[in-house]
Structure formats: C-alpha cells, structure tokens
Amino acid sequence: MASPNQRTGKVYIKINGMLYESMPGAKLTDPMGVTREDVVGTDVFGYAEKAVAPSIGCEFAHGSGLSLQALAACVNETITFECDSGPTFILRNAWYASGMELTGGEGKVACTFKGKQCEEQLS
Numbered sequence: 392m393a394s395p396n397q398r399t400g401k402v403y404i405k406i407n408g409m410l411y412e413s414m415p416g417a418k419l420t421d422p423m424g425v426t427r428e429d430v431v432g433t434d435v436f437g438y439a440e441k442a443v444a445p446s447i448g449c450e451f452a453h454g455s456g457l458s459l460q461a462l463a464a465c466v467n468e469t470i471t472f473e474c475d476s477g478p479t480f481i482l483r484n485a486w487y488a489s490g491m492e493l494t495g496g497e498g499k500v501a502c503t504f505k506g507k508q509c510e511e512q513l514s
Contacts, residue, residue: 397475397476397477398476399474399475399476399478400475400476401415401474401475402417402449402472402473402474402475403471403472403473403475404417404447404449404451404470404471404472404473405470405471405473406465406468406469406470407468407469407470408469411451411457412451412452412457413449413450413451413452414449414450414451414452414499416449416450417447417448417449417450417472418447418448418449419445419446419447419472419480419509420445420446420447420448421443421444421445421446421509422445422480422509422511423445423509424442424443424444424445424508424509425440425441425442425443426440426441426443427439427440427441428440428441444488444505444506444507445482445505445506445508445509446482446488446503446504446505446506447470447472447482447485447503447504448490448501448502448503449501449502449503449504450499450500450501450502451499451500451502452498452499453493453498453499453500454498457500459491459493459500462487462491462500462502463487463491464487465485465486465487465504466486466487467484467485467486468484468485468486468504469481469482469483469485470482470485470504470506477513477514478511478512478513478514479511479512479514480509480510480511480512481509481510481512482504482505482506482508482509483506483507483508483509483510484506484507484508485504485505485506485507486504486505486506487502487503487504488503488504488505489502489503490502490503
C-alpha cells in the first residue's frame with residue numbers, strides 16, 4: 392500500500408497483463424478523453440468540449456525479448472499505467488498509434504498507444 396505522502400515516481404506498463412520493462416518518463420495524456428477549447432467572439436464566452444483519444448507515450452528497454460512487430464500489431468488491447476503511488480489507469484480497446492523509435496546506444500524503443508477510453512482506479 393502506498394503512503395499518503397508518496398507521489399508518483401515509478402510507472403509500470405502492462406499490455407494484456409504482461410509487464411513490460413518501461414523506462415522513466417512514461418506519460419498518460421488526456422485520460423478523461425475530452426479537451427476544452429475556448430469559445431471567443433466579442434468576449435470570452437466559455438468553452439466547448441471535444442472528444443480526444445486518451446494515450447500512453449512510453450519507452451521500453453529494448454533487447455532480444457521485445458518484439459517491435461508485436462508492439463505495432465496491438466489493435467484491441469488492455470493497457471495499464473500503474474503508478475507506484477497507488478492509482479492505476481486502464482486504457483481499453485487500445486491500439487499502437489505512432490512514434491515507434493528505436494534508439495541505439497540507449498537500448499530503448501519509444502512508442503505511443505491510444506484507446507477508446509481510460510478508467511481511473513484509485514488505491
């Protein structure tokens with residue numbers, strides 16, 4: 392159980408329950424699936440909501456056990472973004488979106504996944 396004083400440090404990424412070796416810096420973007428844009432005319436009137444796909448951007452440690460083809464083939468997966476501080480975010484019906492980049496000398500591969508919805512589970 393996480394301490395109420397702890398803030399998120401480590402993030403664990405799982406695809407269909409399988410833990411991947413994720414590097415520091417994983418990002419969860421637009422987890423609520425909506426963005427708000429200003430509505431402006433002769434004054435600021437408020438905002439309008441627009442649906443956006445929640446996404447996870449991360450880097451995995453690359454080695455002989457990590458298949459880039461398998462990552463790129465993700466089209467209807469359940470991906471979890473588990474924070475060491477307790478909360479877990481579940482990206483449902485997720486797919487590989489873009490950004491696959493293998494960096495030599497650093498031993499990591501970057502990629503982005505998007506999904507239809509993201510659920511937050513608090514500890």
